[in-house]
Amino acid sequence: MASESKHRTGLFALGIELDGADHHPAAWRSRVQAAENAGFTFATIRDSIGPGPGERLDATVRAGFVAATTSTLGLVPQSAPTYAEPFHLSSQLASLDYASRGRAGWLAVDDPATARTWGATPRETDAEIRRERVDAIEVARRLWDSWEDDAVVRDYAAGKFLNRDRLHHIDFIGETFSVQGPAIVPRPPQGQVVVFGYGAAGTEGLDVALVSGATLTETRSAIDNARAEGVSRVLVDLEVTLDTPAELTALLTELSAYADCVRLRPAVLDEDLPVLARYVLPALLRAGLAHRPVPGSTLRSNLGLPRPANRYAKELAR
Template identity: 70%
Template sequence: MSIERMGSESEVRKSLFTLGIELDGEGYHPGAWRRADHDPEQLLAARTLRDRVAAAENAGFTFASFDDSITPPARGVGGRIDAVTRAGFVAAGTSTLGLVPVVAATYAEPFHISSQLASLDYASRGRAGWLAADDPGSARTWGAAPRVGEDEIRRERTDSIEVARRLWDSWEDDAVVRDYAAGRFLNRDRLHHIDFIGETFSVKGPAIVPRPPQGQVVVFGYDTAGSDIDVALVSGATVPETVATVRRARAAGTPRVLVDLAVALDIPGVTAIERLADLDSETVADHAARLRFSGGSADLIALLTELSAHADGVRLHLAVIDEDLPVLARYVLPALLRAGIAHRPVPGSTLRANLRLPRPANRYAKEVIR
């Protein structure tokens, strides 16, 4: 009986398997710019961003994330326009791809964060996400006192996420009336002060942007302890360690758990090992504890199939976006789609729907008595 139940759960997990991709910079390797298809000064060009996002959407990825920091990159050649601006820029030109910018939950004002992300959800017609990360090195830039220790950083991140969720709920879904004949455009009884008082700040509310199309933007995060997130991004140095982190995130009650995976693929005429050796000859990448893969398409398909029995999906970090993304689009994703391991996002659906996450009820809405 237990074996049959585990098999059934595995099949359900595979049917939910989500494919995401990180599109910041030239790739995860600090030397990726040397193998890019364009000159370094084109990194910030509009065409570069549009082409990569279009390639990811056409390949069948469910979402793309955009890393960010207010401080400059520590290693390699890089440059950034802030992540929300990049996501907003490509929103109108995409139709199925979820757009998940990194916005630091520490130091930045949560009122402004929630407004930016709600606006992105409108611009993308319900495909916005938020990777709520920490940026502890940016305290001086914000003119703030540095947070001391992981506990203090976690408290502020938790408060920021809670404030954003309350502000998104501060407008009920029917708050906007738009009765031009009567000259009535807003039902003020459907707006609510959130009156939040946390450990690090307080916010009165309500928001200045109506409730997002998804109700609440999908919140991604790395730390499941004390954070009200929808999607956890986890990893480990090996597959068994990664599976263990997935189980811990599930035990913490996180609705969806995705694996962060660094990928370098064989390309025509050059193996992944040769490519990485060439990149490492100048600057060696810092992988931390992230799960890594280097090899051919068939082996990557096998690894993703294995992970699909445990996790709800993956987010792929490519060694060199311009070299690895075409291989993924031609060989890896088509195989996963044909096998039913993964599914293309449904046109017209929200990011929440494609992640199988319910649209949250508004905490401030009064029950209608009929």
């Protein structure tokens, strides 16, 4: 394997997928708080829109529910633009960023099967599905920038709340939808919510690409491929199946030389999370490989991502 895979951006972040069988709000709060106390940088939350016995509130709503009970954990709900309207989804995610004080992310996925049950027109080809996802990410990013940072004036004496010159139409026309804007929520605290996605589906528009491999060699190759596409951060998606905490710690130590982040997917969350919190994360923290987020930090800062400039403010400054 070429040596260029030995490259990461500085911070090594640890995430966890927090989905189990329990649907009760108390169970959700308990898991999220356990992940935060353990020192995880972020948690992803799977969506559940389709019918069936496992139905529950969608991921963005659940993330908003636990936002007020956390102070450092990034909250990354999964949502598929194949059924979620981009305008409304971008508003939900911006609101989550405010509720969490800058700790929101978005795992953008493809889910054409759920689109059918949702009543949306299904996309038939991989190219159509990918185009809709890429367009939805672009629309969300434009909407988050449609309010400049100083658009809200709050001049109560003058009776002025907004500077209308700091709001912008985005005028997006795509193959399956068009959006004029501006957004109905001010620009998020992070400027742009952090966008995650699966690298195998394409990295266009992503801040963080999730990759995986059956072997370490395949994983390193996937990391190299994602970096070659220009994505800012590469995350290894790792199912927790190793027999001992020491084995997992050793694997994460090796991956830390190549990847920017790892997301752990425990096989049995309620059994594995206490083990991760008691043995694995403390070992990585002691070794200086991982870092514990501090209150007041944003998800962007904990991933080593800068706060982006507003595209419309930049255009006007030319």
